[in-house]
Amino acid sequence: MTSTTSRTYRPAFPIWCAGCGHYGVQSALQAALRQLNAPDHDVVILAGIGCSGTIQNNLGTYGYHAQHGRVLPAATGLALSNPSLTVVAAGGDGDGYAIGVGHLVHAFRRDVSFTYIVMNNETYGLTKGQHSPTRAFEYPSHAEAPLDAVAMGLSIGSTSFVARGYSGWYDQLVRLTTAALLHAREKRGFAFLEVISPCVTYQDSYPRWEHALCDVDADASYDPTDRAAALALTLEVQKRGQLPTGLIYRAPAGARAVYPAPAQSELRSAALTTRYEEIMDGYAVAVDLQ
Amino acid sequence: MQEGISHAGSAEIPVVVIDCQRSGPSTGMPTKPEQGDIGMLVGGSTGDFPRIVLGPGDPADAFELTARAANLAEQLQGPVYVVLDQVVSQNSATVDRFDLAAVEIDRGKLLTDLSGLEEYRRYLVTDDGISPWAVPGTSGGQNLVTGNERDEWGRVSASPANRKRMVDKRARKLETLRSHLPAGRAWGNSTATVGMLGFGMQTGVMREATDRLSAMGMVVKGFQVRTLWPVPEETFAFVQSCERVYVVEHNAGGQYRHVLAGSGVPPHRLQSILRYDGIPFRPAELVEEVLERERNLR
Numbered sequence: 083m084t085s086t087t088s089r090t091y092r093p094a095f096p097i098w099c100a101g102c103g104h105y106g107v108q109s110a111l112q113a114a115l116r117q118l119n120a121p122d123h124d125v126v127i128l129a130g131i132g133c134s135g136t137i138q139n140n141l142g143t144y145g146y147h148a149q150h151g152r153v154l155p156a157a158t159g160l161a162l163s164n165p166s167l168t169v170v171a172a173g174g175d176g177d178g179y180a181i182g183v184g185h186l187v188h189a190f191r192r193d194v195s196f197t198y199i200v201m202n203n204e205t206y207g208l209t210k211g212q213h214s215p216t217r218a219f220e221y222p223s224h225a226e227a228p229l230d231a232v233a234m235g236l237s238i239g240s241t242s243f244v245a246r247g248y249s250g251w252y253d254q255l256v257r258l259t260t261a262a263l264l265h266a267r268e269k270r271g272f273a274f275l276e277v278i279s280p281c282v283t284y285q286d287s288y289p290r291w292e293h294a295l296c297d298v299d300a301d302a303s304y305d306p307t308d309r310a311a312a313l314a315l316t317l318e319v320q321k322r323g324q325l326p327t328g329l330i331y332r333a334p335a336g337a338r339a340v341y342p343a344p345a346q347s348e349l350r351s352a353a354l355t356t357r358y359e360e361i362m363d364g365y366a367v368a369v370d371l372q
Numbered sequence: 373m374q375e376g377i378s379h380a381g382s383a384e385i386p387v388v389v390i391d392c393q394r395s396g397p398s399t400g401m402p403t404k405p406e407q408g409d410i411g412m413l414v415g416g417s418t419g420d421f422p423r424i425v426l427g428p429g430d431p432a433d434a435f436e437l438t439a440r441a442a443n444l445a446e447q448l449q450g451p452v453y454v455v456l457d458q459v460v461s462q463n464s465a466t467v468d469r470f471d472l473a474a475v476e477i478d479r480g481k482l483l484t485d486l487s488g489l490e491e492y493r494r495y496l497v498t499d500d501g502i503s504p505w506a507v508p509g510t511s512g513g514q515n516l517v518t519g520n521e522r523d524e525w526g527r528v529s530a531s532p533a534n535r536k537r538m539v540d541k542r543a544r545k546l547e548t549l550r551s552h553l554p555a556g557r558a559w560g561n562s563t564a565t566v567g568m569l570g571f572g573m574q575t576g577v578m579r580e581a582t583d584r585l586s587a588m589g590m591v592v593k594g595f596q597v598r599t600l601w602p603v604p605e606e607t608f609a610f611v612q613s614c615e616r617v618y619v620v621e622h623n624a625g626g627q628y629r630h631v632l633a634g635s636g637v638p639p640h641r642l643q644s645i646l647r648y649d650g651i652p653f654r655p656a657e658l659v660e661e662v663l664e665r666e667r668n669l670r
Contacts, residue, residue: 088512089491091525126508139516139527144508147518149379164509355472362469 094139103249103279104201108137110252111170111199114259115141118267120168128157130173130182132208134201134279137172151182154189154198161196161266168267169196176206179215179229186231190238193271193338197262200231200274203281211284230320232330235274236313242271242333244312246326248295249279250288254328257299261329271338278325299328307334374417377451379519381421384495384503384542386445386480388438390454392461395650404650405458405573410627413453414601420539422546424452425601426554428460429575432467437598439475440554447480447552448545449505455600457622459573459652481505486512493524497537501544546602553599556606560586560593566666567610570620571597571628573652578620581658588659590666600628603635611637618662624648 098104115125125143129135131150138145148156157171178186178200189198204217213219215229235244243265247255255277262273278295280287296319298304305311312331319326373389380387391413395406413425424444428434438454445452481504486492494515496503503524506513516526521538523529557575560567560582568578575596582594595610611617611632619629619642626644633639645661647653 088486088489090512090514091494091516091527094527121511122514123511124509142514144514145516145526147383147516147520149375149519152376160508167509351477358470358472 091142093142094136096140097136098133099281099283101282102133103203103277103281104134104137106249106252106255107134107172107199107201107277107279108140110247110255110259111137111172112141113256114263115143115168117260118168118263124166125168125170126160128153128160128169128171130177132174132177132206133281134172134174135177151177151180152185153177154182154185157196157198158189158192158194161194165195165269168263170263171196171198173198173200174207174214175200175202175204175216175231176214179231183215183229183231187234187238189272190235190241190274193240193242195266195269195271195273197266197273197275199259199262200276201279202231202276203279203285204228204287205281205285207281207284211281217285230316230325231274232276232326233313233316233320236309236316236331240271241274241309241331242338243273244331245273245275245329247275247277248291248327249277250292251297251327254297254299258329261332265332268335270335271333278327294324295327296322296324297327298330304328306330306332374412377423378417378419378421380451381417381423381542382419382519382521383517384449384505385517386449386452388441388445388452388454390438390456392456392458394458395648401650403458405652406622406648406650407455407457407572407574408623408627408648409455410600410621410623410631411625413455414631421542422448422450423601424448424450424546424549424553424599425455426453427455427571427598427600429557429572429596429598430460431463431465432470433575433598434460435470437554443476443478443480444549444552446482447478447502448549449480449502450542450545455572457573482507483513484510486510494526495522495524495538495541497524497541499544500548501541501546502548503541550602550604553602553604556598556604556610557596558593558610559595561591562593562613564591564593565613565615566590566592566662567614567617568592568594568620568658568662569597569607569610569617571600573622574620577653577655577658580655581662584655584659585662590662592662597628601631603632603637607632608637611641614641616643617641618643618645618665620645620653620658622647622652 122143127138128146129138130153153171153173161169206212218228232244235241245258247258262275265273306329393409395401395404396408426437428437441452441454483504483506520528570578578594582592585592629642629644
């Protein structure tokens, strides 16, 4: 990436366990940023809380460590305030699908152009392996169904990009990450990429996922612009205990209207002053002092 | 909200929060006025970090203090509250046109060009506690922002020595800004030894009550606190100049009286006049209350 005049922080080494899926996610993100040739100072990586919430320390870009579950509101605000930035939100399934899931629904709904990468390892790794919302589990008293955020995204009409990758399939992960970043940079909307990224310490699911993923990219007849078909496929493979991977849905270019900047992002004080004077003039009352 | 406030305080993020108080606790009485958030604004959330609380008393005051709050937030790089109450926030009044050209924008130590710098540390330890800040998109300003304790480079750190330096650095910011804080407004007979002190919705009522008391022959003065936190020197001085100060508040616990006493204002000179039934004081009620208490002294 590009050099700068002043010396700033030295990127950290990852803190993850040997074999953690997150290494694959970080490598794919670095490869994608290199392909886009984005200067470090125009890239902001925002991350939530957890093992995955340290990825922003490792790349030399602007990095922001958000509150637990609040990476999406912060990324939305940043993307609106300066549309020339490449904004990448990142986090885990605990951060994004438990405490933060309300924000995810609205990120799909608002469709603001930035990328969100969720490292789904079906566990709270940093706090020693409790069950996360993506884990199917039978308790003595009841069973809890896993949350499929890709299916949830497909169910929301404004969703423009949903993909799922796997840390074990690196080449595809680079392609999907690059496509997600491009989708956001071209202002085509919110780009959502879930990565199955196993936790080798508390929930080592590498052996299971190799056989439980259905790769739509490998199917030449699959049409990723057909939302109904994408949802039907998701429900179909779920019955077999599988999840679809690949570029699952992307709205065709031009499908989305280009919206004007929202009122909150109007920062030119001269324009605001003029508007204020117009409003005040509207209250003026002519008084005949005679 | 409290989690976000301490995040802004720790990560050193400028933010202005407008708190229009209504009666609590919880959903309380929608939408009756109260001033029951003061303890939370001054002391709420986790850890030690600097914050500022401003309290306007009318619509024009709200305009002035909100602009000041935006500047202070960027100078402090932390949370600044503008505390309203239901009476002030829904007050319709005819006011002179605000002079927007007179508003000066001060973005504090914002860096827009780092080309002359050899290195940039986001959380640089400085004498005044304030570190130069660069926003995303600024070339050479790449930094790590986090609510975790961290070193000058923004890298997470639990080193005891670094921890102490960083807590002390953040605390110094508030002392640096003390001289920038908005002044309060005093009125009445400056030689009076009986005073009335309050903020927000109490401002207009106190003014009228002291006017009436003066007309009845009482030597009295009043003070509208506009910077609630940190407690400014002028507030100490007002109380020091009086034998008795009636602190008028809409809450049951005398929250601001506790803030004053906790800041070293002599507590024996402070007497609470409190109300928490959702109805604003009328000037006549304040006059009656003060006269009653003054009679009972004898």
